[in-house]
Structures are given as structure tokens and as C-alpha cells.
Amino acid sequence: EIVLTQSPATLSLSPGERATLSCRASQSVSTYLAWYQQKPGQTPRLLIYDASNRATGIPARFSGSGSGTDFTLTISSLEPEDFAVYYCQQRYNWWTFGQGTKVEIK
Amino acid sequence: EVQLLESGGGLVQPGGSLRLSCAASGFTFNSYGMNWVRQAPGKGLEWVSAINGSGVNTYYADSVKGRFTISRDNSKDMLYLQMNSLRAEDTAIYYCAKESAFRGPFDCWGQGALVTVSS
Numbered sequence: 001e002i003v004l005t006q007s008p009a010t011l012s013l014s015p016g017e018r019a020t021l022s023c024r025a026s027q028s029v030s031t032y033l034a035w036y037q038q039k040p041g042q043t044p045r046l047l048i049y050d051a052s053n054r055a056t057g058i059p060a061r062f063s064g065s066g067s068g069t070d071f072t073l074t075i076s077s078l079e080p081e082d083f084a085v086y087y088c089q090q091r092y093n094w095w096t097f098g099q100g101t102k103v104e105i106k
Numbered sequence: 107e108v109q110l111l112e113s114g115g116g117l118v119q120p121g122g123s124l125r126l127s128c129a130a131s132g133f134t135f136n137s138y139g140m141n142w143v144r145q146a147p148g149k150g151l152e153w154v155s156a157i158n159g160s161g162v163n164t165y166y167a168d169s170v171k172g173r174f175t176i177s178r179d180n181s182k183d184m185l186y187l188q189m190n191s192l193r194a195e196d197t198a199i200y201y202c203a204k205e206s207a208f209r210g211p212f213d214c215w216g217q218g219a220l221v222t223v224s225s
Binding site for chain 1: 150151156165167168212213217218
């Protein structure tokens with residue numbers, strides 16, 4: 001099983017700041033990595049697929065990068081609606097999720 | 107509009123069984139793989155099971171292998187998860203999720219069905 005480790009567990013930032021979230025895989029997943037956003041009481045929403053492609057309707061402030069074992073989700077300037085939990089997911093070998101990073105208001 | 111609607115959740119005793127259903131609409135159901143993902147209270151997401159578009163191939167997480175069975179009825183646009191020998195650690199919200207493409211990420215999720223395993 002491929003294990004995904006996200007860091008940090010919690011990110012405390014203010015609106016307008018830049019957020020950088022990390023996801024590290026226990027073995028290479030090529031670029032088969034996605035990012036999801038989940039707000040309290042809501043279902044997860046696909047943000048980024050195949051490491052760097054924005055899903056339909058996702059604002060340009062969200063970007064993804066990386067390949068192999070190290071990946072990054074960047075939110076260039078946090079909007080109030082961006083404070084949420086973010087999960088990475090690999091699809092190289094079935095599917096697994098990271099444990100999540102909570103982006104909270106500082 | 108693509109929609110997924112789960113049903114069948116509830117309270118069940120340890121060792122009991124439950125069947126979840128997911129009604130799909132707004133897309134050509136038999137063209138897409140479907141999955142079940144669960145989320146324990148206050149915890150992260152855990153992939154549970156997948157089935158391909160034809161229903162021939164199924165896949166399971168080790169934590170549920172041998173206890174859970176995924177199936178689909180393409181004539182009714184329905185996805186199912188039969189859960190047997192339930193344990194307290196199976197308590198979670200269960201989401202059905204549609205793959206965006208073959209073995210792809212999940213681009214549509216249902217609202218979830220709560221399963222509580224407790225005596």
C-alpha cells in the first residue's frame with residue numbers, strides 16, 4: 001500500500017497570504033496525484049488532478065506541482081472560503097488518501 | 107447535472123450486516139468506475155472499494171476485504187455496498203464517488219450515509 005504523508009497537519013494563515021501544502025508518497029506515484037478540499041459538513045471537492053491540472057471550475061489561485069514522491073498544493077492568496085481541510089490522493093496503485101492538512105484562520 | 111444519492115445507513119450491532127445503495131443520475135453510469143470512500147467521525151478519508159464500469163472487476167481495501175462486497179446494477183444506475191461482520195471501527199460516513207475517467211480521481215461525490223456500529 002502506498003502511504004501518503006501530508007504536512008503540516010495544521011496551517012494557520014490570514015486571508016491574502018500564500019498557503020503551501022505538502023504531500024509525500026512512500027514510493028513513486030508518477031504524477032497520479034490529486035488534491036481535494038473539504039469544508040465542515042460538506043463532501044470533498046476535486047481541486048487538482050494528475051499533480052498539476054485544475055479541475056473544472058477551480059480558481060486559478062489553486063495550483064499543484066510535483067512528481068514521483070513529492071507534491072505541493074499552493075493557494076496563491078487565501079480567500080475566506082479557502083479555509084478548509086485539504087487531502088491528497090494517489091491513483092497509481094488503487095487509491096489512498098493522505099491524512100489531511102487543515103488550513104485555519106490565524 | 108451529475109448526482110449521487112446514498113441511502114441505507116443506520117445503527118447496527120457489532121457482527122451485523124447492512125447494505126448501502128447509491129443512486130446515480132446525470133451521466134452514462136455504465137461508462138464509469140465507481141467507488142466507496144468512508145470517513146470516521148472527525149477523521150480523514152479512507153478508500154474502501156471500487157468497481158469498474160461493467161461490474162466485472164472489483165477491488166477492496168485490506169481493512170474490509172472478505173467482509174464487504176461492492177456491486178452495481180447498470181440497468182438501474184445503482185451502486186451497492188454489502189457490509190457484513192461489521193465492527194465498531196467501521197463506524198463512518200460512507201460516500202459513493204464517481205471516477206472522472208478510467209481509474210481516475212473522483213470528480214463527483216454523494217452526500218454520504220452514516221453507518222454506526224454499536225451495541
